[in-house]
Amino acid sequence: xxxxxxxxRNRITKTGKRIMLECSQTKGHDRMYxxxxxxxxxxxxxxxxxxxxxxxxxxxxxxYSVSRQAQAKFSLSLESAIPNQTALYxxxxxxxxxxxxxxxxxxxxxxxxx
Amino acid sequence: ELxxxxxxxxxxxxxxxNYTIYCNYSTTSDRLYxxxxxxxxxxxxxxxxxxxxxxxxxxxxMASLDTKARLSTLHITAAxxxxxxxxxxxxxxxxxxxxxxxxxxxxxxxxx
Numbered sequence: 001x002x003x004x005x006x007x008x009r010n011r012i013t014k015t016g017k018r019i020m021l022e023c024s025q026t027k028g029h030d031r032m033y034x035x036x037x038x039x040x041x042x043x044x045x046x047x048x049x050x051x052x053x054x055x056x057x058x059x060x061x062x063x064y065s066v067s068r069q070a071q072a073k074f075s076l077s078l079e080s081a082i083p084n085q086t087a088l089y090x091x092x093x094x095x096x097x098x099x100x101x102x103x104x105x106x107x108x109x110x111x112x113x114x
Numbered sequence: 115e116l117x118x119x120x121x122x123x124x125x126x127x128x129x130x131x132n133y134t135i136y137c138n139y140s141t142t143s144d145r146l147y148x149x150x151x152x153x154x155x156x157x158x159x160x161x162x163x164x165x166x167x168x169x170x171x172x173x174x175x176m177a178s179l180d181t182k183a184r185l186s187t188l189h190i191t192a193a194x195x196x197x198x199x200x201x202x203x204x205x206x207x208x209x210x211x212x213x214x215x216x217x218x219x220x221x222x223x224x225x226x
Contacts, residue, residue, distance in 0.1 A: 031211055040123070042202060042216040043157075056212070090156070094211055100164065101145055101206050103214065105157045 003027045004106035006091050012112045019078040021109045023091030032074035033092040033103065034058075034066060043090065049074055050096070081113045116141045116207035120217040128225050130192050135220045137186040137203035145206035146186045148177050150199045151219070157202065161188075193224045 004025045013019055023032065031050050035043040045058030047066040055066060063085060067075045078085055088110050092103040117140040127133050137146070145164055149157040161170040163179035163186060170177050174197065176189045186203055200219045207213030 033214070035216075040218055042118075042218040043204075044216075045214065048212070050211075096211075100162045101209075101211050102147060102159055102162050103157075103204070104159070107156045108154075 002107060004091055004093055004104055006089075006106040006109045008109060009107065010110045012114065013081055014114050015080075015082055017081050017113075019081050019111065021076045021089055021091075021111070023074045023076070023106055025072050025091075025093045025106075027093055027095070027104060028071075029093035029095045029104070030071060031094045031096060032068065033094075034064075034074065034076045035090045035092060036060065037088040037090060037108075046076065046089075078111075081111075083113045086111060086113045116143075116205060116213055116215045118203060118205050118215050118217040120201075120203060120220050122220060123218060124221050124223075126223045126225060127190075127193050129194055132192065133190050135188040135190075135201055135222075137188070137217055139184050139186075139203075139205045139207075139215075141205075141207055142181065142184070143205050143207055143209060144181055145209050146179050147204045147206075148186070148188055149202045149204065151202065152199050160201075190222075195224050195226060198222055198224045 033048040034046040049068045065077045091106040119138045121136045148161040161177040166181040168179045174191045179186045200221045202219045204216045
């Protein structure tokens with residue numbers, strides 16, 4: 001089983017709908033991130049959280065919100081989806097106590113907004 | 115604002131050839147990472163470079179870091195088709211994980 005699990009893996013929705021993407025991890029890491037990937041733009045940070053009570057905006061947080069329900073769970077919500085939010089979304093984790101600071105990624109959630 | 119650039123963005127090369135991908139970044143940092151992504155897949159960590167002059171090698175790939183030049187290279191030796199993928203460099207701009215920025219990626223195609 002994957003250490004970082006994202007659900008759903010694929011979702012097609014309509015403009016204006018509320019969408020939640022969920023991420024859970026079994027790595028025991030304290031830090032969790034949500035990134036968005038668009039062709040030619042690399043990965044851009046949406047939100048990150050360093051513990052349950054810590055939520056921080058990233059480069060492109062407008063139109064998104066997050067919830068850190070537990071150390072192992074970090075959800076991304078689109079309150080009213082729009083077509084330009086069509087993208088591949090990745091959750092990632094890292095460990096504060098780990099000297100490398102490396103990010104570990106989930107398998108991605110492909111979202112299409114019609 | 116930290117910016118990370120990669121060069122080239124697209125690379126088509128023949129099997130057996132050598133080539134280098136370059137990653138430049140705009141602020142001082144001692145932490146640089148290389149990832150590989152296959153189409154439609156997740157990102158797989160390749161190398162973690164944590165100091166000036168760091169060099170890591172795995173198979174036909176070798177990565178290095180020059181923090182003074184703000185430059186990392188990913189060198190491919192005697193390319194094989196299995197290396198076809200998109201390669202991303204990423205920089206931890208504050209060395210604390212709060213400013214982790216990715217480059218746009220280099221799409222590599224290795225042709226027979």
